[in-house]
Amino acid sequence: MVYEHGGDVYRNKVRLDFSVNTNPLGMSENVKKAIAENIEQFGIYPDAMCINLRNAIAEKEQVGIDNVLCSNGAAEMIFAVVRAVMPKKTLLLAPTFSEYERALKSVGSQICYYYLKEKNDFELQDDFIDYLDDIDMVFICNPNNPVGKIADKKTAQHIAEVCDERKIVCVFDECFMDLADGYSMKEKVPVIKAFTKTYAMAGLRLGYMIADTDFVCDVQRQLPMWNVSAAAQIGGITAINDNDYLEKGKQIIREEREFLMDKLKNLGFKVFNSDVNFILFKGNVGLDKSLLKREILIRNCGNFNGLDEGFYRITVKKHDENAEFIRELGDICG
Template sequence: MEYQHGGDIYTNNVIMDYSANLSPLGLPRGVKEAVYKAADQCACYPDSRSMKLRKELSGFHGIPPEYLICGNGAADLIFQIVQALKPKNALLIAPSFLEYEQALKASSCNVAYFDLKKENGFQLREKELKNWLEKSGLDFQMLFLCNPNNPTGFAVNKEGMAEILEYCRDHGIFCVVDECFNEFLQEPEQYSVLDLIGRGGYENVFLLKAFTKLYAMAGLRLGYGICSQKEVLDQMNLIRQPWSVSSIAQAAGEAALKERSYVEKTRQLISCEREYLKSALSDLGFQVFDSMANYIFFKDLRPKALIREKLLYKQLLDRKVLIRSCFNYRGLDHTYYRICVKQRKENEAFLSILKSIVTEGK
């Protein structure tokens, strides 16, 4: 089976991984200590209902604990929500995260696509989506929205999202909103639909969040979902594996919620270094799109890149640097790439290698 995502340091011999979008500060100290301590409890089964973690998340977000469900990473919950609702027809924004399509097709769901336009910078415009839905005449039961979108990094503000969610509510479409990268935004609350769910009236929404990216916990696997429709969560609980969230992951999540200064430091670092990288990539001749998250989406405009498949990916891999080729995203070709944002010293080293590749070809 071909590896479909970033972070494949197992197949490739790399010394620098720019393909996985995690906090550049690494695992927080408090989380690491919680992991060590939780290891002593590994002889016991974990709490299948993640009650303590859900209680902590309830207080953290200001929502009832019964709105919450935890999973073995966000991907686990993506498959669960699809299996729970079993839509016959679903709509995906393209390009976007690959796991949505995989989960839908595994459930024998028919998938249609709303293709983002290059001339619009691959940005989702809520009115265009609504008009397309109106004119399509298709009966959709589910829509996935990744905000900020992966791999493009653009986010739709809360007002725009509300417009889409209200349309879907009125037309019987259940929305899965993926906010796994929301906390990397400069003003995350301006783009989150969390308070909409908390206020009520959006029972057609399942909000997806994860510890994976923000706290650099990819290897621990911990995600959670928020939904005010009890029947949806009940159905998910019926089909999920009973011990899908380990006791170590639960302890790590509880500790992570206390790392507020870590989150703020991460956000400030990302904001500064993202602009630094975007400017540098543009100066090197790449077409850089307007990412707002902790990753940058760009296109290789070199003439030889048009005729040599995944040229930049291969050139960097020869130097033991891994980036994310976006070739397997719908609507993109082998000239599109995504890189994460790291700390300045790492970014300078990466750009030095990239500059040597670009200049040697001139």
Template sequence: MKWPSHGSNPQYLYEAMGMELPDQYLDFSANINPLGPPDALKMKWNDFYNKVTVYPDPYSITLKEQLSKKEQVPTDSLLIGNGGAELITLAARMLEGKKVLLIQPTFSEYEHACRVNRCEIIIHQLEAPDFELNLDGIRQKLRDADALFFCNPNNPTGIHYTKSDMIMLMEECEKHDCLFILDEAFYDFLEDYQSLLPYIKRFPNLIVIRSMTKMFAIPGIRLGYAVGDPATIAKLQNLQSHWSTNAIALAAGELCIEEEAFIRRTQTYIANERNRLFTYYKKQGFMISASKVNFYLLQDPYRKDEFALFEFLLKKGIIPRHTFNFPGLEGNWLRFAIKNSQENEQLMEVLNQWRKHQC
């Protein structure tokens, strides 16, 4: 069976399952902010119309200057992209034919982009349910690697690895002349995040990739940025298509970057909903990953696999993210985004029905 490689677009998932997409459903497979975009974006949306007749700034100067001021990094250390996915693709192009270490399970786009560019893939597998790093094992494999892709907080587990672990990996990569590509697509959902951007001055082998589509709920626009040593950023920019980021995305980013209160409100909301859900899951005997962000893995330990639960949920119009294409998970877990309170309540009601169905 050919499974969709990403969440969202549920029609493809139902098609793969040989099922009809219901008229009403809740999509828990796309892990974006349940509060939706900031109000400022809606208020300014009509103003964006005038931008469709003008070419976008190919250098994204205004947004770069805002990011430079906010993150305290030089503008030549920044590259704006068409979502994090484009920046991952550019990094893979830069690594064409080289050896790349992946820490699995992780975002499937790393492996796809690297294989398209004929990279040799080295795997370090994390073991469920704790998904501990086993740093000694990573050290051994870094000796043969030209680059390491690392997602923190990790997708699909939602687990956040410590700053000290990241520094160790940066040091180890530097020792072996290995590029460290750190994907922080969900960093801003963490309440106690410690920025690693100051380390780009100390570690020229570090690239940090961030997405703006998750926190600000704008996946249809596509916007992200990379931060790194100016020489590396220049290499990535040389591989980028001209005008890859459209004018509306840039204007939206210029608004969103100022939304500090919105980010704090989101963090509090997600933390409260996550605590409520996790309390319910533990009471009902479900296993969950130790997520610190807006999504998590779930497993029913009373079943040999999760396919029956997966099918049950789809029939009820609840759409989780399958894990058949995450090495080490192979469908034995389901990933859920944290949505708004009412939608999370509906999920728990359907899981109550599942428990009764099993009795």
């Protein structure tokens, strides 16, 4: 097994993990308390229909409960969506989140790529629709990982409209959108979200999809029973009602993202604009190894299709951690 993502603190000695992009506040104390107080529930089966959780999500997202489907993280939902559609030919962005490709390969889908260009700061362009001939399915990560940019709203809407006209299943992954000041495509296309990033609940594994009821039913058939644990359901209900936590996290991200981007530029790195809680930058090959010797983990993006060695991604954390990271990085750069 080859691990392709950030957060590998199990095989590395790490004191500062800048490789995973979760809310800088960490898991809410309210979530921890709710899980601890309900630990007796863990001895019985969780609600297979996730009624209370779906009700909470539906209220937050202003949709009907039958438009919400929950999963064991966004990755499980991606695989279930792909199995429900069984696309013969799919169009992906490059670079983008690698789990779309893994899911598509598992069902034998032919994969085509729309390569985002460095000269355009890896931003999605209007000519994406020129690549839609004979395509059955499209995944768009928005904001895109590892770039961090939100697609132009008119461009996104145009893509959704063209896909609808051509009967192409277009799925938007908005796992980072709630940590940014953006928009949602949930009224036009199926949208996937997760508590992983927004509420720093990566270990609990909780994702969801918003879609029309027919598509929800199609995808639900691809999911196992009891796939969302009691702990994840309790944590999710508590988290989604904690508006103060989310707003505080977003404020930290806005302020600290600017701090990190300015400092990286001052150190001579090429930094790409970001709208969310992570930053893509370009530096010397091997920088990640130099930082790991200091027990600091960053995401080497060399294994992203469309990027080379020398591209790195870091998350936005609290100021003290960000300042320490910049001090260590500056020491390495000399």
